Amino acid sequence: MTTGLVRQPDDITADWLTGVLEGTGLLADGDTVVAVTPTSVGTGQMADTLRLACTTAAGAHPSVVAKLASADATSRSTGVLVRAYEVEVGFYAQVADQLAVRTPDCHLAVIDPSGEWFTLVLEDVADGAQGDQLAGCSPEVAAAALDELAALHAPAWGREDLARLPFLDRRSPEGDAMTAGLLTSVWPGFVERYRAVVADEHLAVCDRLVAGIAGWLEARPAGDTVTHGDFRLDNLLLGTGRPVVVDWQTAVWGSAATDVAYFLGGSLTPADRRRHGSDLLAGYHRALVAGGAGAGPLAAFEEEVAAAAPWGLVMCIVPAMIVQRTARGDEMFTTSLARYADQVLELGSLDRR
DSSP: OOTTOOOSGGGOOHHHHHHHHTTSSSSOTTOOEEEEEEEEESOOSSEEEEEEEEEETTSOOOEEEEEEEOSSHHHHHHHHHTTHHHHHHHIIIIIGGGSOSOOOOEEEEEEOTTSSOEEEEEEOOTTOEEOOTTTOOOHHHHHHHHHHHHHHHHHHTTOHHHHTOTTTOOOOHHHHHHHHHHHHHHHHHHHHHHGGGSOHHHHHHHHHHHHTHHHHHHHSOOOOEEEOSSOSGGGEEESSSSOEEOOOTTOEEEOHHHHHHHHHHHHSOHHHHHHHHHHHHHHHHHHHHHTTOOOOOHHHHHHHHHHHTTHHHHHHHHHHHHSOOOHHHHHHHHHHHHHHHHHHHHHTGGGOO
C-alpha cells in the first residue's frame, strides 16, 4: 500500500495522523494525536472531503482537511477516467509551491498506483467561507478572485518544464476525441433530464455546440500556462483576505482565457457580467502583465476570452451526467448552463471560429 494512503474515513486514526503531521508545525516536538474526529465538509462530487478535528497528548486542538477518493463507485470511476485524482495529487506535490496563487498548505499528497485511491491532507482554512456558485458574487469579490487567477497564470506563463508534466500535458487529438465523444453521448440524456428547466434558446446554443464540438476543440488556442480548469466560486474560500483556491482536480496546461471566461460567465449574474465584465477583464489583464506574463494586448485577449466561453457549457453538460446526482448539483448545473449560454450568445462565441 502506498505510504500514508487511506481509502475511507474509518482508516483515519490518531497514529496515522500523528505520522502525517510530524514536522509540519501543527504538532509540538514529541506531541502526538490521541483523538481525531472526521466531519464531512464541502459539496465535491468526485471526492470526499473531511475536516479532521484533533486532540493531542499535550492538549492542543489542531485541525486539518483530508480529501479522499469518493465513496460512491460511479463518482470514483469518473475521477479515474478523467485523471482527476492523479492531477490534484500531482499539482500539490509538484506545482503549487512554484506559483503565487494562494492555496492551502499541503501536508500529504499520495496516490495508489492504480489511480483509484488517493489521500490529500491540507491546511484547514477554517475561517474561510466557500463561495456560492448559485448566488454569484459581487464585482469586488470577482476582482479579488481574478487577481488570484493572475497569480496562478503569470508565474507559470510559458514554462516548458511545467507544460511537459504528464498530468498537466493532457491535450491531444485522442483527448479531444474523448471529450467530444463524452459530450455527444451524454447530451440526449441531459436534454431529457433537464428540458423542463432550461430555456429553449439555451438548449439551441448547446445543440449547436454539440454538433460542432470536434471542430471547436481542434480550433482552441495552444496552452500558455497552468490553468485551474474549474475556477468558480464553489472552489474559492472567501473572507480570509486573499481568496484561497481549492479543488485542483482539473488543473491542466491550457489557455488562460478559458479560466477567465469560465469564471466571468458562471460566477457573476448575467446582469453583473454585462455591467462589470469589461472592467474585471481589464483588471485581470493588468495583474497578469504585472506578474511577468508575456501576454498580448488586452484587445486580443478579449477576443480569446469570447472564443473560449463555450467551454463553460461543456463543463455543465458532461459532469452533470457522469457524477453522482444531487439536488444541489442539478440546480448548480442548470443555473450555470443558463449563465454560460447567455454569455455565449452575447459574445457571439460560436461565430468566432
